[in-house]
Amino acid sequence: MTRNIKIILIIIIILIAVSTTGLYLNGDNVKVNRELNEEAVFVILKEGEEVGSFTMGEIQELQEKTFTATLDTSDTDPEKYKYTGVLLKDIIHKAGVDLQDKKIIAVTGADSYTVGVSVDKVLEEDNVYMAYKRDGLPLGSRNDGGSGPYQLIIRKDQFSQNWCKYAVKADVR
Ligand SMILES: Nc1nc2c(c(=O)[nH]1)N[C@H]1C(S)=C(S)[C@@H](COP(=O)(O)O)O[C@H]1N2
Numbered sequence: 001m002t003r004n005i006k007i008i009l010i011i012i013i014i015l016i017a018v019s020t021t022g023l024y025l026n027g028d029n030v031k032v033n034r035e036l037n038e039e040a041v042f043v044i045l046k047e048g049e050e051v052g053s054f055t056m057g058e059i060q061e062l063q064e065k066t067f068t069a070t071l072d073t074s075d076t077d078p079e080k081y082k083y084t085g086v087l088l089k090d091i092i093h094k095a096g097v098d099l100q101d102k103k104i105i106a107v108t109g110a111d112s113y114t115v116g117v118s119v120d121k122v123l124e125e126d127n128v129y130m131a132y133k134r135d136g137l138p139l140g141s142r143n144d145g146g147s148g149p150y151q152l153i154i155r156k157d158q159f160s161q162n163w164c165k166y167a168v169k170a171d172v173r
């Protein structure tokens with residue numbers, strides 16, 4: 001074997017070793033991310049007091065809906081996506097909260113961004129959702145550049161500034 005061929009073989013072996021380790025580590029990440037997604041909790045409060053706490057599995061036991069919504073931000077053109085989630089009012093009802101005499105629902109994200117949605121709007125059909133998938137894939141978390149695991153989506157809003165990303169809780173007031 002000539003010297004050059006030896007060097008090339010060694011380089012190929014190193015490349016294979018590096019990429020297999022990469023795949024292996026990535027496989028671990030995928031598993032960790034999937035677990036974090038399944039364990040993601042969404043909390044319902046009533047006037048600041050926790051009254052219910054839901055995991056991904058518990059939220060998915062509610063009536064799942066798939067709908068389209070148009071994401072329009074200040075620096076992107078409108079883009080239509082297919083989201084999957086449940087109506088926010090269904091989670092609130094599951095927590096045993098009656099919306100009759102309430103006015104507003106404050107939804108807060110992991111970055112403390114808070115959006116107020118009127119009870120009237122939340123009670124509308126096919127409008128205010130807590131989504132967990134976009135185009136069939138989990139939304140991902142704030143740490144991995146996603147917008148979930150849960151994201152408040154208000155379908156009928158023209159702009160998306162009130163779609164709370166990384167939503168962790170909703171306080172009914
Ligand atoms: N938690 C959280 N949600 C948020 C925001 C934010 O900063 N934090 N920004 C809002 C704004 S201004 C827009 S336009 C949409 C989409 O933002 P993106 O383009 O950063 O995804 O998310 C909204 N929801």
Ligand SMILES: [Mo]
Nearest residue numbers: 073074160161
């Ligand atoms: Mo925005």
